[in-house]
Amino acid sequence: MAAASPPPSWSRSVTETVRGSHQYTVKGFSLAKGMGPGRFITSDVFTVGGYHWAIYLYPDGKNPEDNSAYVSVFVALASDGADVRALFELTLMDQSGRGRHKVHSHFDRSLQAGPYTLKYKGSMWGYKRFYRRSLLETSDFLKNDCLVLNCTVGVVKNRVETPKNIQVHIPPSDMGSCFKELLRRGIGCDITFQVGDEKVRAHKWVLAARSPVFKAQFFGPIGKPDLQTVVVEDVEPVVFKAMVNFIYADELPNIHDLAGSVSMWTSTVVVQHLLAAADRYGLDRLRILCEARLCDELTADTVATTLALAEQHHCSELKSACLKFAAVRENLGAVMETEGFSYLEETCPSLLSDLLATVAVVDDDPASVNRKRAVCGNEVSVPVDSVEAFFERRSRRRV
Numbered sequence: 001m002a003a004a005s006p007p008p009s010w011s012r013s014v015t016e017t018v019r020g021s022h023q024y025t026v027k028g029f030s031l032a033k034g035m036g037p038g039r040f041i042t043s044d045v046f047t048v049g050g051y052h053w054a055i056y057l058y059p060d061g062k063n064p065e066d067n068s069a070y071v072s073v074f075v076a077l078a079s080d081g082a083d084v085r086a087l088f089e090l091t092l093m094d095q096s097g098r099g100r101h102k103v104h105s106h107f108d109r110s111l112q113a114g115p116y117t118l119k120y121k122g123s124m125w126g127y128k129r130f131y132r133r134s135l136l137e138t139s140d141f142l143k144n145d146c147l148v149l150n151c152t153v154g155v156v157k158n159r160v161e162t163p164k165n166i167q168v169h170i171p172p173s174d175m176g177s178c179f180k181e182l183l184r185r186g187i188g189c190d191i192t193f194q195v196g197d198e199k200v201r202a203h204k205w206v207l208a209a210r211s212p213v214f215k216a217q218f219f220g221p222i223g224k225p226d227l228q229t230v231v232v233e234d235v236e237p238v239v240f241k242a243m244v245n246f247i248y249a250d251e252l253p254n255i256h257d258l259a260g261s262v263s264m265w266t267s268t269v270v271v272q273h274l275l276a277a278a279d280r281y282g283l284d285r286l287r288i289l290c291e292a293r294l295c296d297e298l299t300a301d302t303v304a305t306t307l308a309l310a311e312q313h314h315c316s317e318l319k320s321a322c323l324k325f326a327a328v329r330e331n332l333g334a335v336m337e338t339e340g341f342s343y344l345e346e347t348c349p350s351l352l353s354d355l356l357a358t359v360a361v362v363d364d365d366p367a368s369v370n371r372k373r374a375v376c377g378n379e380v381s382v383p384v385d386s387v388e389a390f391f392e393r394r395s396r397r398r399v
Contacts, residue, residue, distance in 0.1 A: 012161040017087060017154035020048030024055045024149045029142060032059040033133075037068060045078050049086070049155025052079035057149070062128045071133050074126030075151055077118040085115040087154040088125050095148065096140035102131065107154065115156050176249035179206065183248045191218075192229050193244075198237040202244055210247045212282040235280075238265055239273040246278075246286050252293065268297050272309050279313045291318040298325045304340030308348050319354075327358040 024043040026032065032041055040062075043055040058072035075088050087106035094100040104127060106115070116125045131141075141147055182188070182203075189201040204225070207214035217223055217230075232240055238258050245253040255267045275290035277283075294306050295318060307322035309315070326335045335341055344351055 010163065013158060014161060015156065015158045018049035018157055019152060019154045020046070021150060021152045022046040022048075022053070022055065024057075024151065025146065026057060026149070027146045029059065029147055030145050032057075033068075035060055037061050037064040037066070043151075048153040049157065051077060051081055051084055051155060053151075053153055054078045055149060055151050056124065056126070059133075061133075066129065069133060070129040071131050071136060072126065072128045073130040073149065074124040075153065076124045077121055080121050081118070082120060084118045084123075085156040086118065086125075087115050087156070089150075089152040090126065090130070091150040091152075092131060092141050093148040093150060094140050095143040095146075098140070100140070102141065104130075105152075107152070115154075176251060179248040180245065183244070191227065193232050193240065194229060195232045195235060195237045195240045198241075200237070200241055200244055202247075207244075207247060210283065214281065235277055236265075236273060238270060239277050242270060242274050243277045243281065243283070243286065246283070246289075250285070252286075252289050268294065268299075268302050268306075271297070272302075272306060275309060275315070276313060287313070287315070291315050294318055295321045298322065300331050300334035301338055302340065303331070303335055304338055304344045307351060308340070308344050311348055311351055323354055323358040326355060332359070 022043065026041065035041075037060050038058070039060065040056045040058045042057070045052045045054050047053070054076050056072075056074045056076055058074075060068040061070045062072040062074070073090055075090070077084055089103065089105035089107055091104075092102035094102075118125065136142055136147070183201075186201050189203055191202055191204050191207070193200040193202065204214070204218045204227075208218050209215075215223075218225055218227065235243075238255075241258050242253050242255065245258070252271075255265075255270045258270075271290050271293050275287055275294070278286035278290060291310075294302075294309075298306065298321065303322050303326050307319060307326065310319035310322055325331060
């Protein structure tokens with residue numbers, strides 16, 4: 001069997017221009033007249049395409065035989081170079097505001113002989129009879145004895161493109177794992193948090209870099225940089241450890257690894273508490289990650305408590321997802337029977353109005369109705385026309 005032949009080689013020549021512009025203003029033009037033909041004033045040197053350039057203005061013209069009837073303008077190569085190929089554009093600016101500029105340009109038009117070649121330092125391109133001086137002095141190009149020239153140079157460059165056969169593999173960032181290892185081993189820790197019956201050690205500078213609350217606590221105007229122990233209240237140990245792990249790794253930790261296999265904490269409950277902790281400590285990215293995780297884990301058993309949490313911490317997208325989930329008729333009956341819904345009635349009664357409004361919107365959506373009809377009949381459902389009555393009965397029962 002013949003060996004496979006290597007792929008054909010290739011290369012590509014690309015010719016293009018490197019462009020740059022310079023604006024040259026001449027003030028006191030009338031005072032520059034009378035210098036005599038062949039005498040000039042010049043702009044500052046500017047750089048385009050790796051070469052230096054300058055604009056030369058001859059108020060009395062470059063040629064003596066024109067008897068100072070024309071203004072001459074040239075662009076000169078002002079740096080060492082041989083056979084520099086370039087395109088040029090000289091524009092005499094209309095100062096009336098009507099945009100009627102006088103333009104001499106190589107760009108955007110066919111050049112039979114190709115770009116202009118400047119063979120040595122001092123080589124020029126331009127016009128001996130750029131503009132008749134008598135017309136210039138009565139035109140809108142000259143205002144308050146001042147004229148403005150804009151020069152654009154396009155240096156022709158050639159490069160060869162070839163396949164990139166050598167590739168350098170860039171490994172993914174391991175910063176998070178390195179910081180997690182630092183935390184796990186307790187190297188250099190300078191602060192201990194007493195959270196319930198557990199102690200969590202960390203580094204003040206890492207916490208301060210990630211959380212504005214920790215930054216103020218340790219290094220703010222009334223902070224305590226020498227603090228060694230902090231008692232944390234109203235946060236469970238598993239939640240605080242999850243938050244600290246996020247601060248170091250910038251990712252949601254594995255909840256089961258932190259809580260343990262025999263823990264009564266479910267992933268959803270931990271993430272709910274973690275969202276509240278993120279809001280408390282100003283960790284916006286963690287709060288958004290928790291929102292996204294809770295949206296993915298919505299169930300009839302958890303949606304009511306998640307909805308109350310979203311309302312409390314102003315998580316608008318999570319709130320919207322909860323309302324839409326609970327408003328589906330196949331979910332609504334089961335949701336109303338949960339302890340979370342009873343808690344919702346007691347603590348956030350205004351959310352019931354939001355839920356009713358969402359039920360009406362979902363019921364008016366034909367696609368939603370068709371989807372509901374396809375659901376198995378053993379699920380608990382509440383007819384939409386009896387939802388308000390259902391709420392009223394629950395309210396009376398609660399009273």
